[in-house]
Amino acid sequence: MQRRTLATAALLIAGLLGTAAPAVMAQTKTLKVVAHADVKILDPSFTTAYITRNFGYMVYDMPFGLDSKGQPKPQMVDKYTTSKDGKLWTFTLRPGLKFSDGTPVKAADVVASMQRWTAKDSIGRAMTAISAAEWKTVDEKTFTLTLKEPFGMVLEGMAKPSGFPPVVMPERLARMPTTAPLTEVMGSGPFVFKRDEWVPGNKVVFVRNPHYVPRNEPANGLAGGKKSAFDRIEWSYIPDANSAVAALKKGEVDLIEQVPPDYINPLRSDTNVKLAPSGAxxxxxxxxxxxxxxxxxxxxxxxxxxxxxxxxxxxxxxxxxxxxxxxxxxxxxxxxxxxxxxxxxxxxxxxxxxxxxxxxxxxxxxxxxxxxxxxxxxxxxxxxxxxxxxxxxxxxxxxxxxxxxxxxxxxxxxxxxxxxxxxxxxxxxxxxxxxxxxxxxxxxxxxxxxxxxxxxxxxxxxxxxxxxxxxxxxxxxxxxxxxxxxxxxxxxxxxxxxxTPAMAIRKEVKGVEKMWNGLPLVWALDK
Incomplete structure (x- = not known):
């Protein structure tokens, strides 16, 4: 009698909430990844460490993204123009862009983020030294880059995938000093960092960003639509190689970002695992x-x-x-x-x-x-x-x-x-x-x-x-x-x-062919 009463109550609550019972009981779709290192620094504008860069990919987006052929493509930018002499660039943001708290992404946020990036990154610093780069806000959706002389790597810089990638954060954070890492995370990307589930030295959790507006085209490298098939991404930190590989073989994790070298040959013969080369x-x-x-x-x-x-x-x-x-x-x-x-x-x-x-x-x-x-x-x-x-x-x-x-x-x-x-x-x-x-x-x-x-x-x-x-x-x-x-x-x-290192991925995971140069592009995967 008690069991039936509880079931009836659950259905009643679901009805009151306007939600069908099957949706309440639906299982969260999760991808479990063994990350190559522990995450301690959450600011990709502070360190060149790849684990922090990868964290940045999860929670932030960028004005442009490199596709799998290495070509910069508009990402947060909708359209852009450049003057005939190459000294004035004008950019317009895509409509509907929001940060993970639901506030709109404005041109002022992008300008402050680009100024932060220009001060840190090698391409940004060169752009300033050679061309006296000046970023300005025109209106809420439009910003400009003015140069004293042309600079041939403007778009490549705004799509820079590593080192210090030009991630977009709120203006108030981008204006903070670069001498210490930011600890607050307010992203513009496809996932939200679950700080309440973060266990340093053990686990990092991300969930789908409900406010993220992906591009319409398919994901392609770091460009295109970052529309995740997963509700939840879990990064596990498993420094013991035996334990990590055993977890993969048992299906307890879906992906090892960097396979320990000694395990590459044994995993080549495992029919339940696919190896994806990770570039040079x-x-x-x-x-x-x-x-x-x-x-x-x-x-x-x-x-x-x-x-x-x-x-x-x-x-x-x-x-x-x-x-x-x-x-x-x-x-x-x-x-x-x-x-x-x-x-x-x-x-x-x-x-x-x-x-x-x-x-x-x-x-x-x-x-x-x-x-x-x-x-x-x-x-x-x-x-x-x-x-x-x-x-x-x-x-x-x-x-x-x-x-x-x-x-x-x-x-x-x-x-x-x-x-x-x-x-x-x-x-x-x-x-x-x-x-x-x-x-x-x-x-x-x-x-x-x-x-x-x-x-x-x-x-x-x-x-x-x-x-x-x-x-x-x-x-x-x-x-x-x-x-x-x-x-x-x-x-x-x-x-x-x-x-050439390699990723190892369970055979039931789809989209492995979209992995590019060893980057954990989890939004391109499904299972």
Whole structure:
């Protein structure tokens, strides 16, 4: 009797609410993702960490988005025009755009967001330095960009997918200082961050943004209609590779964003799992150039001479068919900007020569604080190979182990290594952040930038600017080669090899073919 009464009451309540009973009882459609790292910083305009960038994709949108061919397409923008001389751009927003609290997105919000982005990002900073970029609000839906001279990467900048993507946030947040990360999240994108369900070190939850207005066309890369088939997205942080892969095999999770390298070959034979290649990536050793010993470029070059890319890639565990043998470019091997200018002295590792160079550079046994991530297997292996390389050279290395999110916070500190700072950390970069003098995160870091490591080389800055301004293809290629030669002299970072990672996705998940360059474009999936 009690059970029947409860059922009758549920139906009565449903009727009073004007909702059919089946809708009340409908199951929430959820996609469960194993994220590659823990989320600690929620502001994609503060850090270049990929986990924060991916968080930004979930909750924010951008004026333009790159499609799967790498072409910028209008996203929040409805239409735009440019003057014949390329110095005045006018943009009109799509109708109906709202933030996740239901308030309308206005041109003033976009202008403030673009000003915040221009101050931080490599393309934005170059736009200001070369063309004195000025963003202005015309009315609630219209804004302009005025340039002193034409700048050829306006749309590419407004669609920049990585580094510091130009996400749109409310004006009041965009006006906040960029010296500390924003903690409030008020998004313009397809999902809402569920702060009440956030468990740092364990889980991040997003739900569909009821106020989001997607474009009408199909999703295509980071462009098109971001219309999610899922009501709820759960990011789990599972640092133990065995546990993550076991959860995928059992169907407890739907997707592993970055498959631990040792599990790629075993998963290739699993009929319940699909592997999706994630584009071209490089491993990097990043050195703090504010403090000894790596404030000396000759010592940085000595380390480069000791680096064996084959050993680094083997240590990271990627299968042979997913690695490039000795990629001697700072850009992506096989890309449009591939160049080996200046690489010849550094192609072949030579430990004896590296020791000699280290001594000649005046190394006096200064301690090197190396940050070692404990929770991402391939980064841990990369760091341990860096440790071995430095010690083989005779350097005094102190490894400091912590999770990747903590390293992301520590690497932003300018303090001396013995006061909580650091000397070296390792990372990886996708093609978005490696493939040109302006998009490569460290080669594009001009003097005075806030990028951890704080590289500064004025000749490199001058060559980058000349390359950006040049329109003649032959002269542009000549400048690219000169830039690459100078990069070996300045050595903002050390490439340690190129590889192709992979996502792993349950077979029942549809839309895997829409995944692009390793980006977790969850709005393109269904099951």
């Amino acid at each position: 990536w490089q491993g990097w050793m990043v050195m703090n150039q504010l403090h000894p010993p790596f404030n000396n470029p000759k010592i940085r070059q000595a380390v480069l001479k000791a680096v064996s890319q084959d050993k680094f890639m083997a240590a990271m565990g990627y299968p042979v068919d997913m690695r490039v043998t000795n990629c001697a470019t700072f850009f992506i091997c096989g890309s449009a900007h591939e160049t080996f200018a200046g690489a010849e002295p550094w192609r072949t590792p030579d430990l004896a020569k590296a020791k000699q160079m280290l001594a000649e550079a005046g190394y006096k046994g200064e301690k090197v604080v190396l940050l070692v991530p404990s929770d991402i297997t391939y980064l841990n292996a990369e760091a341990l190979m860096a440790l071995q390389t430095l010690r083989n050279m005779g350097m005094n290395v102190e490894p400091v182990t912590s999770d990747w999110a903590s390293i992301g916070a520590r690497r932003a500190k300018r303090d001396a290594p013995d006061a909580g700072g650091w000397n070296m950390y390792v990372t990886v970069a996708g093609s978005f952040d490696a493939d040109s003098p302006i998009t490569n995160a460290y080669l594009s870091a001009s003097c005075g930038s806030s990028l951890p490591g704080w590289p500064c080389d004025k000749p490199l800055d001058e060559l980058r600017t000349a390359w950006l301004k040049e329109t003649n293809p032959a002269k542009r290629k000549e400048l690219l080669d000169k830039f690459h030669v100078q990069a070996f002299n300045a050595l903002p970072y050390i490439p340690v090899g190129q590889y």
